[in-house]
Every structure is written in C-alpha cells, then in structure tokens.
Amino acid sequence: MSKRSATEAQDGQPYQKTSASGSRRDMPAVDEMGEFEDAWEDEIESDQEVADANEEEEKDEDGMDVDEFLPAIEESDEPPQAPQVFIPGTHVLGNDEVLEADDSVYIMRHSMNVNWPCLSFDILRDNLGDERQRFPTTAYIVAGTQADDATKNEVVVYKMSSLHRTQKDGNDSDSDNEDDDDAEDLDEDAILEYRSISHNGGVNRVRAQPISQNSQPSASQPYHVATWADTGKVHIWDIRPLIESLDSPGYTLDKSKTQAPVFTINSHGRAEGFAMDWAASGPSSLRLLTGDIHSNIYLTTTTPSGFNALSQAFRSHTSSVEDIQWSPSEPTVFASCSADQSIRIWDVRTKGRKSVAGIVSAHDSDVNVISWNRLTSYLLVSGGDEGAIKTWDLRSIKKAGSADMDPAPVALFTWHKAPITSIEWHPTEDSIFAASGADDQVTMWDLAVEQDDDEAGMGETFAGESQVPPQLLFVHQGQKHIKEVHWHPQIPGTVISTASDGFNIFKTISV
Template sequence: MSKRPSEAQDGQPSKLASASSKRDNVEMEEMGEFEDAWEDEIESEEENLGNGDGEDEDGMDVDEVLPAIEESEEAPPAPDVFIPGKHSLGEGEILEADDTVYVMRHSMNVNWPCLSFDILRDNLGDERQRFPATAYIVAGTQADTPEKNEVIIYKMSSLHRTQKDGNDSDSDNEDDDDDDLDEDAILEYRSIPHKGGINRVRAQPVAAYPDASQPYHVSTWAETGKVHIWDVRPLIESLNVPGYVLDKSRAHKPVFTIDSHGRAEGFAMDWAASGTSSLRLLTGDIHSKIYLTTSTPSGFNALSQPFTSHTSSVEDLQWSPSEPTVFASCSADRSIQIWDVRTKGRRSVAGIISAHESDVNVISWNKLTSYLLVSGGDEGGIKTWDLRNVQKIGPNSTDPAPVASFSWHKAPITSIEWHPTEDSIFAAGEADDQVTLWDLAVEQDEDEAGMGESFAGESDVPPQLLFVHQGQKDVKEVHWHPQIPGTVVSTASDGFNIFKTISV
C-alpha cells in the first residue's frame, strides 16, 4: 500500500495482498529475451551501425554524439509497502486504497455505531458471481441514549464491481462491461425501536429464505439484561414488495423476551443450525451463566436451569455443526469449554483451561471440518484447536497445544469466523483497525525463503496471512456472506464495509 497526503479513504488494504503481483512482474522482467525464430533474416547490429568501428557513413563518431548508456547493476527499488504494527504514517500521510486487489469494495456510514450485525439469507440464489450484487443484513445500534436505539434491516443493492484502470485485464468478457461500473450503491432500511443498546445480534440460520407463511427470527442481546426475539420477515418484505403495508403493531413487538439473566447483560449468543424440529438459542452473560431457550408449537420456552462451569464472563458461544446437543463457549476466565445439553448438573464435559494469555473473546466452529475450532484472545492472539485432543476437565487433565497460533495482532481480537465453503480459511476482526483473511493451508515456500525479501519487512508477515483490509476505526464484527462467495462484511465504530478480494 502506498502512502500519500490526501483526504481519508474508506476500506483500505495493506499491500500485502498485492505485493505478490509486483514481485511477479519483476520476475518476468528478469527471465531474459525470447529467442528470435527469424534471426537469420535480421540485419546484425554491426550492419545497422555501418562499418562497425563506431562511425556512420558520414564518418561521425556515434559514441561521441550518443555516449553509451551504462546499465545499472542495482536492483529496482522495493515497493513502498505499509505493514501494520511495523510501520507508522508520517505527518499528513494516509493509506491509499489499492483497488487492483479488490473485486468489490463499498463503505456505508450509519447514524449510530453498531457493535454487532448478522447477514440475512435472501431468495436471490446461492453462489452468486455476477455484479451488481445485493445483500441484506440486520444490525443493532449503540446510540447515545437508550431510547434512540434500533434494530435495523439494511438492503444494500447496486454493489458494483470495483473500477480499475483502463489496462486492467481481469474481465475478458466484453459483455461484462456494465459489471465494472464503479457507481454508488443504494442503501434502504427499515427499523424497529429497541430499548437499550444492542450488544449482539444473531439471525436464525435458515437453509433457504422462508416463504410467506414462515417467520424469520432475529435475537438481540440488550444492555438491559434482556434477550429479545423478533420476527423481521415483515420488514424484509416491506423493502422488497412495492406497496407492502407494514403492520408496525406486529413488527415492532418482540415475539418473545428471555428474562433468565435478570439484570446481567451479556454478549454471547448463538442459534443452533436449522434442520431440527425446534429452534434452540444459547445466551451467556457477564455473570458466567449460560441459558438455553427452545421453541415449542405454542412458542418459545426459556429453561430455568443455567449451565455453570465458567468463573467469569461468557464472551462467545458456538453450537457444534455436527452434534446437535453439543456446544462450545469461551470466557474471560481464559478457557474454552465443551458442553452437552444432556449432561446432568449442567456442567461442561471437556475444555481447554488456559486457551489464551487473557480473556478469550471469540470462537468459531468449523462447519466443514467439525473437529477444528479457532479462537481469538484479548492479547491479540489467534489459535486453532483440534477438538479431538481436548480432554475432560479434571485434576490430571492437560491442555492440548494449538495446531496453529498467530501473534500478528497487538490489540484484542473482536471477531472471528471460518469461511462457509473453504475449511482452511477464516476472517478476523481486531481492535487495531484491521480485518485479516487467513489460510491455514498455505505453507512457507522453501525455494523462496532464501531468495531475499520481495519487499521490506515481508519476512515479518506470516505466509498464512492472505489479506489485510484497513480503513475502518475499531473493527467490531466480521462475517462472510454465505451466498456471495468470498464476500466479507465488517462493522466498526465508523460504519460498515462490504468487500471481495482477489485473494479468496
């Protein structure tokens, strides 16, 4: 990423992702000349110059008129690459976005910061590749006063491909010209009044967008200590159906409120995957308690007995993608614990007591390789765990070593999530203003390891770090879009970004 004095840019990447393209260009230049198949029919250099002694036909000394150009043996200067945590900006300098490493990049400002959001599944199809794209999200605000807060459904449409320079050759299909227009996106929204700031929002997982007879549930963890469940389907329909009359008496009232936590607020919350006969929602609070709420034919039912093994605030929860009765939790007590809802006494069945050096803020359970779990700590560490090695908690139990560990970030990890269709890739959001994309399948190339650095400081970059996206302040949450492959949505104190890179 280059640096220049200018106005601030939104959604700016590090050059980590684009440095490889610059390196490839240098390598091509050093490969040498192509062999000329018609060499015998081309006049020699000596014949072109005349008599070969440095004089032309008029007797003029060519070397006197045009002195020989000495070729420099010095290597071309390395690209000016900005590495977060290693380099700092000078006075008046800002990072400039390199749009050649993006397929799409848009930013969205909001009235109030949103600590949390989730992506809503739509009926526009899966595996969408064409542009312009459309995406729906649900978000919760952190307003300056409790009564100003809202649950908001956003529809982002006309998300065009990022325009590149005229020499760009990424799109070979002339029919895709309209896809490359870098026009302003369209933002529409509907909102629900919400008492108190919203710590976390989670949408009910659905295999397909519900039909007209089915509700679409969203849960919100409020700073008041209550968890509300809403049916947001009417709000989505009002965005999509011309002339739709929104029944506010229905849409603005939660279908259920969980009071199990008393006045203790919380952040941890997760819906079980669809495919079971009833809906199941886990919620964890700052007083170390976890509660389960299930649905019945007549409505929702909050179970009164909590799960209790943690000794400090429960920070995140994740249902197992393969075992419907198993879930994982992480806590400010530095542990990750595994639970089975069938266990008597509501105690954890296994765990990692010292998973991180400080609070374990977030976890994500791999939906494709179900024994892998990734965690992010308050110290900035990211660790991947093989749950087959996790033991039952007891006096003689030992913690397993992580299968991968990264200390790239120096600020708390605030969000982490596995890619929905690639089991080695995950995204992370950090308080150091970065969104990073990682691939555990990438290994250091031994042939390149001893060839020197392609740019200054490259040796400090883990080979598994695919991409660094910058430009937001205090990143809070990151999610992959399940229907638009490779697309990432992130929220921060200054708004939302939605982007897709050439790296994933």
Template sequence: MSKRTATELQATSSSEAKKPFGAPSKKVEDDGMGEFEDAWEDEIESDEEVAEGQKDDEMEVDEEVLPPIEETEEQPAAPNVFIPGVHELGKDEVLEADESVYIMRHSMNVNWPCLSFDVLRDSLGDERQRFPATSYIVTGTQADAAKNNEITVYKMSSLHKTQRNEDDSDDENEDDEDALDEDPIVEFRSIPHLGGVNRVRAQPMPRSVPLPPVSQPYYVASWSETGKVHIWDVRPLMEALDVPGYTIPQSRTHTPAFTVNSHGRAEGFAMDWASSGDANPSALRLLTGDVHAKIYLTTTTPSGFNALSTPFTSHTSSVEDLQWSPSEATIFASCSADQSVQIWDVRTKGRRSVAGIDSAHESDVNVISWNRSTSYLLLSGGDEGGIKVWDLRNVKKRGTEAPNPTPVAAFNWHRGPITSIEWHPTEDSIFAASGADDQVTLWDLAVEQDDEESGAMDATEGGKDVPPQLLFVHQGQKDIKEVHWHPQIPGAVISTALDGFNVFKTISV
C-alpha cells in the same frame, strides 16, 4: 497530502529481466552457378550502402541517436505498501486502498455505531458470482440514549465491481460493464429497541433449504444492554424493502416475539442459534451468555419459546462467545474472560462442561468459531491479539489429568484484541478475523511456505514476520467490531466498525 497503499500481503517472485529481441542471422544459399547470393538482398541494404546513406543524412538532418538497450537485473521499485505494526502513518499521511487487489469494495456510513450485525439469507440464490450484487443484513444501534436505539434491516443493492486504476494493466478488467462508477443503493427499515444492542444474531437458514414463505417468521435475537434478550420477526422488514407499497404490521414487528428474562439485569454479549437442519422455527434453540458467567438455553416448541431456568455454570468470569457444534445437535462451545474454552453437552446433569481448554490464551478469550466442514476444528481469538486453531479431538475431558492440548496453529499478527473471527462457510481452511488494531485479515491454513520465496516472506523491512497463511489485510475502518462472510456470495466479506460498514471481495479468496 501524501498517501500510502493498504494492499494484499503475498509473496511475489522476481520476474526475469526482459532481453532485447535479436534479429535473425543472414542466410546464404548456393544458386548452382558457383556463386553465393544473399536471400535477403532485396530487403536489407549492405553495410556499405547504409554507411553512405548515413553520411548523406547527416548533411541534411541533425538526428538524435538513442543509446542501445542494455540488459539489467534491476527490478522496478516496490509500491509504497503500508504494513501494520511496521509502519506508522505520518501526520500528513492517509491510507489509500489499492483497488487492483479488490474485486469489489464499498463503504456505508450510519447514523449511530452498529457494533454487531448478521447477514440475512435471501431468495436471490446461492453461489452468486454476477455483479452488481445485493445483500441484506440486520444490525442494532448504540445510540446516545436508550430510547433512541433501533433494530435495522439494510438492503444494499447495486454493489458493482470495483473500477481499476487508470494505470492498471489488467486487460480483463478493461471495458468491464460490471465495474461502473456508481454508488450502491442503500435502503433500510427499522423498529425501536430499548437499550443499546450488544449483539445481534439471525436464525440460521441452511443452504440446502429454500427461504421459508412470507407467512413464516424470520427470527433475530438481540442482546440488550438492559440485560434482556429480545427475539424479533424481521420478515416484514425484508418484505417492505422488496415490495413497493408494503405496509409493515406493527403488531408483528414492534413488539418482540419473545423476551428472555433469565439473566435478570446482567448484561451479556455471547449468543448463538442452532437448528435441526431445516428452516422450521419450532426446531430452533438459542444460547445466551452473560457477564456473570452464566449460560442459558431457550428452546422452541410448536406453541412458542421456552426459556429454561437452570443455567450452565463452569466459567468463572464473563462469557464472551458461544458456538453450537455444526455436527452434534446437543454439543456447544463457549469462551470466557477466565481465559478458557469449554465444551458442553446439554444432556449432562448438573449443567457442567464435559471438556475444556484451560489457559487457552494469555488473556480473555473474546471470540470462537466452529468449522462447519471439518467439525473437529475450532478457532479462538484472544484479548492479547493471538489467533489459535484447536483440534477438539485432543481436548481433555473433565476429571482427567491429561495436560492442555497444544494448538495446531497459532498466529500473532494482530497488535490489538481480536474482536471477531469466522471460518469461511464452505472452505474449511480459510477464515477471517478482525481486531482492535483496525485490521480485517483473511487467512488460509492450506498455504505452506515456499522455500524459493521464503526470503520475500520471512520478514518485512521492519523485521516483522509475515505468515505465509496471511492472504490479505483490509484497512481503513476505525475500531472494527465484527466481520462475517456472506453465505451466498462466495468470497464476499462484510465488516462493521464505529464509522460504518465495509463490503468487499478480494482477488485472494
């Protein structure tokens, strides 16, 4: 079975051909007696002596003479890189990852597809660079029957660095104790969930705030296909994974802490948490949007959750995604199958959007992401496969005649609907995206075209332009649904698809 490499896409300039190392010229000196003496006479034989020695040797040994090394401008053959949209796998071909471009790469299979997940903040510290790594995630299943579904917390530990190929010449990775040929350890704890889980989102935990004590809940919301949004406390599940012999209190986990019934029987996918900047559960707010174009707000008070009964209504079709502003406590954004992106203020009477981008995409707007560092930048991904970056300072207010803004950047690399998009948690120019074309792509808006390398990047052999901002293409999964950066392990990415999870970190980010 032949194999093709799925690897990093980046410009590489041709290195100069190596030239043979020249021998030093002979040096002669005047010894003061009127005669010249070779300074190397004792070390190097004369031409005549060499010639005579060669004749004697030829009489005794028939020695093969190698041809001289000649200069060449030919470059080594390029690797057989598979480029999506340009190449197609043959009947007997499979993709094989190029391990030299990964710092870490692991995969995990699951019993039932998990089409949504979120990364759980842990107490192991921020900015973790050492290996092996450990990660906690929460997810929900799409089982064969409604009663067989679960909310599951996974602990993935012993995530070692990737072993290099034998022919890898990277000396830095030789004898690397962190790159062990060992499988990760996967442990999990589950609770029952009625109905397939459309989306899961965990309570936000600010980076500057320590993880709350065990006695304080860690809330996760799940959008069920039954039309209900359940809020669960998953802290006992995390404790059961860390503390031997810990008994999970069913009264705290098997029954939701709260259920949002505002949507009736309408199914939904859009959901996002907001907080006041600390880990106090009484400061949480949860937005949920359904297929009937309605958005509801659920707030928390010291006495518990409170689902508001009046919806936000400006969309004319299914609400696909929601994002709270990272800098304005009362502002949020939404996107819809009506092709628009709307901006809202929860204080506005009438529950109508205050600004928006009509026809933001040519088709449904599936996902959005609000930049946490540069709060006027918003990403959107469409059903047509396009990715756009918007400057919200240019978005028109409702009631004005201003034209639609133009995106500050637009990319059409993906050949299928964009299923997930997310800014890097700390780098304001980097984002990740996933698509129904089985790709996870990493981008950096700060990268500019290098004129000297433009020939290498302008087009592939199939004529498809490779944007210089495209850092990396990760492949190998089928029907990818979501991708998230790990907020505590810089550069680590987790993705989920029909066949399970991938956890990886590349040399590009």
C-alpha cells in the same frame, strides 16, 4: 488447494502510503470535390508556411532560438517508483501521510455510513441464489445500534444493492465471466435502504436464525432474530415484515406487528451479556443459547405454543461468558469461551449442567471469540484479548476433571497487536478464516499455505515481507474500532465488517 508463497503476501496489503483535460479544434468544411473550403474566404496557409511561422515565434526579441536557450527535457527510461507497502505494526505513518486503498487487489469494495454505530450484525439469507458471481449484486443484513440515548436504539434490516465491481485494472481471474459493461459501473454508488424496529437499550449482539442452503427463506414464514440488550434482556423479533417492506413496492408496514418482540428472555435477570448462538435446526425446533457476564448460560427452545426459556443455567466458567458456538455436527453439543481464559465443551443432555471437556488455559487473557469449523468439525479457532489467534484440534482436548495438561494449538498467530473482536471460518473452505481486531484490521488466513522453500531465501520483494506469516492472505484497513466480520454465505469470498464509522463490504482477489 494450491499453495501460495510468502511473496504473494504483497497482494494482501491493500493499503499503501501516498503523499487531463482535452480540447477539440474546429475543422474547416470539405466541399464536394474533396477540397478544403474556407468559410471566411481567407487564404489557407500550407503546412510548410505554418511550420515556418511557428519557428519564427520560437525566437525571442534578440533572435535567440528558444531550444538553444532551454534544451529539451529528456524523458527518463526508469519506471515510476512503486508505492510503499504499509505493514501494520512495522511501519508508522508520518504526520503528512495517510493510508490509501489499492483497488487493484479488490474485486469489489464499498463503504456505507449509518446513523448510529452498529457494533453487531448478522447476514440474512435471501432468495437471490447461492454461489452468486455476477455484479451488481445485493446483500441483506440485520444490525443493532449503539445510540447516544437508550430510547433511540433500533434493530435495523439493511438492504445493500447496486454493489458493483470496483476493481480498476480488471486483472482478476473472474474478469472473463463478467459483462463487458461492468467497467461503466465502477464509479456508481451502492444503495443502502433500511427498515427498523425500536429497541429498548443498546444492542450488544444480534444473531439471525440460521437457514440452510437447502431451505430457502419463505415469505410466509417468520424470520427470527435475537438481540442481547444492555438492559440484561434477550429479545426475539420477527423481521420478515421488514424484509418484505424493502422488497415490495407499496408494501404497508404494520408497525403493530413489528414494534414488540415475539418473545423476551428474562433468565439472566439484570446481568448484561454478549454470547449468543442459534442452533442450525429447522424453523419448528429453534434453540438459542445465551451467556452473560455472571458466567451463566441459558437455553431457550421452541414448543408448539412458542418459545420456552429453561430456568436451569449451565455453569462451569468462573467469569464472563464471551462467546458461544453450537457444534455443526452434534446437535446437543456446544462450545463457549470466557474471560476466565478457558474454552469449554458442553452437552445439553448432561446432568448438573456442567461442561464435559475443555481447555483451561486457552489464552493468556480473556478469550473473546470462537468459531467452530462447519466443514471440518474437529477444528475450532479462538481469538484472545492479547491479540493471539489459535486453532485447536478438539479431538485432543481433555475431559472435565482430567489431570492431563492442556493441548497445544495446531496453529498460533500473533499478528494482531490488540484484542481480537471477531473471528469466523469461511463457509465453503475449511482452511480459511477471517478475523478482526481492535487494531483496526480485518485479516484473512489460510492454514493450508506453507512457506515456499524455493523462495524462502530469495530476499524480500517489499520492505518487511519477512515479518508477514505465509498464511496471512489479506489485510483490510480503513475502518475505526472494528467489531465484527462475517463471510456472506451466498456471495463467495465476500466479507462484511462493521465498525464505529459504518459498514464495509468487499471481495478480494486473494480468496
């Protein structure tokens, strides 16, 4: 992987501070001999006569030459001043200043408003192909709402289509692979369609059943989605009919088959929760972990007769379980993080349902989110309530009950100035991850980037550059109260984020 220098971080600041009409003259007709023909039988003045007349008009009543009275304005050879790069946490907007996106650093950027805030969502795998590079493109997601009335909440499947390129200058590396008529699509609007299911209570978190790249979705198979409701219930739904309704003109949606969940997990009683993750296994052996605010984690599995919620809880945390991740390489192992500031590793085969290893003091406050690297399975990244992002080498963590000290993180970033709300490794690049924070930023990082010694002492190319970590590839802003961010597994480099004001879907030139 090539290294990027710190000066390239300017491309990662897509927001800047900012504070023709033409006419056509009717030409006289030309006769067969090539002479101008006067349709009105007037005399046509020569070019010299017109020029002399214009000079006379430029003199005022006293015969003064206008050019002598008002000298010609000389054009400046200096280039126009470049917009100022806005660095969050360093610069502060004035009363008359707003952030304006720099579309030259985005290949694609679309914003979509929705009826109710969707503070959790997941990306659905489709049959349109992997490694999609061409535009326009289409994406499917499932989300859960946070309506002002519990009876108005829904589970919603969104289809985002006509996602066109929006880059204005065409100076990206992919431009040679795109159709020439892409430029005509820059100003076209994306299309957002949806189908929904009524949901009792607000949706704290929604997660879709994982489908591997080698196992494409089938219209004959159910597509399961789990929702953590603020009522303390976890519901499992089959959203396949909603997808088919979006894709098949004339399809009649049988609401009797969609308005009730396939299964409801009552293991948590009335305890609310947020942590939830499906194991990456086949459709006939689904496993779902759910964690609640009372520090309990429950496992739900599938049997030939359907879903089965196990009654014994996994308990080692002393406070709310905030996030859960199955191991990408060991089918019985999972990780969890908690408001007790710890990260713990579990094995479902362990008697007593206790964690087998962990980091007791992973952060200085609540550990909100974790992500397990699917390509380098000993790496795990975490985000805390204090705004810190830490990367851990799981090979160095201590076993449960050990007197050894907690290991140091292999990387620590304190760029965000508010709680980290979401974090996720890139699906195909093991050193890249994206994060979101309550400071209204989506950031992209590359652990493989190092400081370029040749450029380290050359001074700043923009104000505040020295404060930008070289591993920070990109900063996306413009949304309010950002809650989740996910990479699209089939459209390389594409990120979708959700906030109180809707969804953003974008692809940058940095990743």
